Amino acid sequence: MARKHWLMKSEPDTYSFQDLVHDGRTHWEGVRNYQARNLMRSMAVGDLVLFYHSQMKPPGVVGIAEVVKEAYDDFTAQDPKSPYFDAKATPDNPRWSMVDLAPVRPLESMVSLADLKDNPKLESMAVVRKGQRLSVQPVTAEEYQEVLVMAACGGEQDAE
């Protein structure tokens, strides 16, 4: 079965790629959007993730991660002490899901949002489309490969 590819956003102040490298593995708790949740539920172990830092100057893809556990209940939704607490989540209806991620490697160089927008091959990527705020996005194999090429080329590349 072919690996699928994804892009997942994180604010580095909350959880950065360096944090993931340091931890070795993490659960991706706190997603409180149904579309993003449903995408996580369709992930499989071994799927590859472009790790995107939002709220940065500049924002962009900084590393590659891998799904190491498929979707299960996000228990932080039922923890009143958690910042992600959701009163509507119960043991009968846990409502939210999360996956586990492990780092694969950082990119040789960051591929910024501006770089992604400048590449015509990536014009249909969700992350470059105006107003697309979804924190979990599907990425095609071609788009994924193109981002890796850009990272290897220093994040700057001219279209032929």
Place this chain on the structure above:
DNA sequence: GCCAACGTTGGC
């Protein structure tokens, strides 16, 4: 800090 985009909530 501003504001556009978009999801969610809640009154009706």
Place this chain on the structure above:
DNA sequence: GCCAACGTTGGC
């Protein structure tokens, strides 16, 4: 079930 109000995301 519609839709206006509101809250959040996230680039700039």
